[in-house]
Amino acid sequence: MGTAMANSSATATGGTPPLRRDPGRRVLAGVCAGLGERLGIDPLIVRVAFVAAALAGGLGIVLYALAWVAIPRGEGEAAPRRIPGDRGSVEVALGVALLALSLLLTFRELGIWFSDAVVWPLVLVAAGGALLWRQSTKPAEEPAEVRPEPEPPKPTRAGTVSRTGLGVALVIAAGLAFLQATGSLVAARDVVLAVLVVVIVLGVIFAPWILRLVRSLSAERAERIRSQERAEMAAHLHDSVLQTLALVQRRAEDPKRVAALARRQERELRGWLSGRTQRDSAERRLASALEDAAEAVEQAHGVQVEVVAVGDRDLDAKADALVAAAREAMVNAAKFGQGSPVAVYAEASDGGARVFVKDRGPGFDPAAIPTDRRGIRESIVGRMERNGGSANITSAPGSGTEVELVLE
Amino acid sequence: MPKPDVPSLVGGLVLAALGVVLLLDRLDAIELSFGTFAPIAFAAMGAILVALGLSRRA
Numbered sequence: 001m002g003t004a005m006a007n008s009s010a011t012a013t014g015g016t017p018p019l020r021r022d023p024g025r026r027v028l029a030g031v032c033a034g035l036g037e038r039l040g041i042d043p044l045i046v047r048v049a050f051v052a053a054a055l056a057g058g059l060g061i062v063l064y065a066l067a068w069v070a071i072p073r074g075e076g077e078a079a080p081r082r083i084p085g086d087r088g089s090v091e092v093a094l095g096v097a098l099l100a101l102s103l104l105l106t107f108r109e110l111g112i113w114f115s116d117a118v119v120w121p122l123v124l125v126a127a128g129g130a131l132l133w134r135q136s137t138k139p140a141e142e143p144a145e146v147r148p149e150p151e152p153p154k155p156t157r158a159g160t161v162s163r164t165g166l167g168v169a170l171v172i173a174a175g176l177a178f179l180q181a182t183g184s185l186v187a188a189r190d191v192v193l194a195v196l197v198v199v200i201v202l203g204v205i206f207a208p209w210i211l212r213l214v215r216s217l218s219a220e221r222a223e224r225i226r227s228q229e230r231a232e233m234a235a236h237l238h239d240s241v242l243q244t245l246a247l248v249q250r251r252a253e254d255p256k257r258v259a260a261l262a263r264r265q266e267r268e269l270r271g272w273l274s275g276r277t278q279r280d281s282a283e284r285r286l287a288s289a290l291e292d293a294a295e296a297v298e299q300a301h302g303v304q305v306e307v308v309a310v311g312d313r314d315l316d317a318k319a320d321a322l323v324a325a326a327r328e329a330m331v332n333a334a335k336f337g338q339g340s341p342v343a344v345y346a347e348a349s350d351g352g353a354r355v356f357v358k359d360r361g362p363g364f365d366p367a368a369i370p371t372d373r374r375g376i377r378e379s380i381v382g383r384m385e386r387n388g389g390s391a392n393i394t395s396a397p398g399s400g401t402e403v404e405l406v407l408e
Numbered sequence: 409m410p411k412p413d414v415p416s417l418v419g420g421l422v423l424a425a426l427g428v429v430l431l432l433d434r435l436d437a438i439e440l441s442f443g444t445f446a447p448i449a450f451a452a453m454g455a456i457l458v459a460l461g462l463s464r465r466a
Contacts, residue, residue: 041418073451087461087464087465088460088461088462088463088465089465090461091457091458091460091461091464092457092461092462092465093459093461094454094457094461095453095454095456095458095459095461096454096458097454098450098451098453098454098457099450099451099454099455099458100454101447101450101454102446102448102449102450102451102454103447103448103451103452105443105446105447106447108443108444109444109447318440406417
């Protein structure tokens with residue numbers, strides 16, 4: 001290594017390229033690509049030489065690690081196949097793994113050891129299992145939302161697949177190591193071979209159907225996401241723009257009031273389009289959001305709205321939908337309650353929330369609502385169901401209305 | 409006073425410790441074999457990586 005570095009510095013002054021790792025053409029760290037560039041040969045030859053040396057007692061691995069540390073990184077761009085994510089976390093994870101390995105080897109050397117046939121497979125299973133569990137417990141990808149500001153890059157699908165593949169490979173390696181150590185590998189090989197042949201035959205036969213099924217499921221998922229986004233947008237427009245237009249028609253004789261309504265709606269719509277509303281809601285709590293909604297309804301409709309809240313929780317996307325549904329219920333109570341006060345009662349905790357909106361108006365028959373009216377069907381019931389909750393409306397002509405919104 | 413670069417500090421200490429171990433082996437104060445040196449080498453690399461990763465995350 002020292003010779004290589006000396007050669008590098010000596011020839012660098014003679015016009016040949018300095019010895020640098022080449023991240024633009026790397027497989028691991030760009031050591032072989034850099035050496036190939038420096039020596040004027042195909043990097044593949046250097047890679048083959050390193051692999052051969054690695055198979056000869058692991059010398060190639062040690063040499064590669066040393067070269068990785070010793071040779072500085074070149075200017076080339078990183079290849080896109082690099083595992084994305086937080087580089088610091090990856091380094092910490094690798095460091096902890098090496099420290100754990102060092103501890104195991106120390107115990108082994110001191111004789112505090114069970115058996116190679118048991119411990120190493122267990123270590124591999126633990127590592128592979130940890131990778132697989134980490135992938136499986138990550139939240140599923142959510143549909144894209146309006147994102148006004150760039151966010152830190154999220155792990156791509158390729159990165160997820162490669163980590164899952166590594167986890168599976170480690171667990172399989174553990175199984176093979178255990179079978180080898182217990183002398184059962186030959187018997188297992190025959191079984192695995194038979195299963196493999198059957199799987200390949202079935203795969204060839206059913207591949208077209210499986211492919212079609214996967215594509216169909218993907219298309220269905222994309223359509224479902226689009227449909228949910230359309231429904232969310234329609235519900236928002238109904239609750240904001242359409243409600244304001246209805247108020248403008250009702251207050252047409254009062255130009256100042258109409259202008260104030262238009263300004264407020266414009267501000268709200270601009271905030272929603274720019275994503276400011278979503279950012280603001282991340283810093284608020286459910287109870288204060290319900291009180292703000294009640295105040296807005298009071299101002300717009302001139303009806304008293306009383307809010308009683310027990311407990312509180314963060315205003316995440318689900319709680320935001322709960323507030324929007326409660327606001328729509330308040331608006332309905334103010335519009336159709338014939339001036340009777342509206343009572344809002346909320347119970348909330350980090351586990352869930354329940355909101356009741358009551359009025360003592362004339363009531364109505366929920367089954368008699370025309371199908372083209374979106375207020376209750378989409379802005380309340382549909383919105384709660386899309387966000388994993390439910391809405392229950394209890395009303396009858398002459399007995400007032402109670403809307404119960406539940407978020408588990 | 410400038411803040412020390414933690415990864416460089418840890419790297420230097422680890423290299424110094426490795427040097428001491430190799431020197432003791434050379435002086436026959438300890439008997440170093442692959443079985444005893446491997447855990448030390450892994451621990452050294454692990455310590456450097458942890459320091460580097462924590463510093464990058466901070």
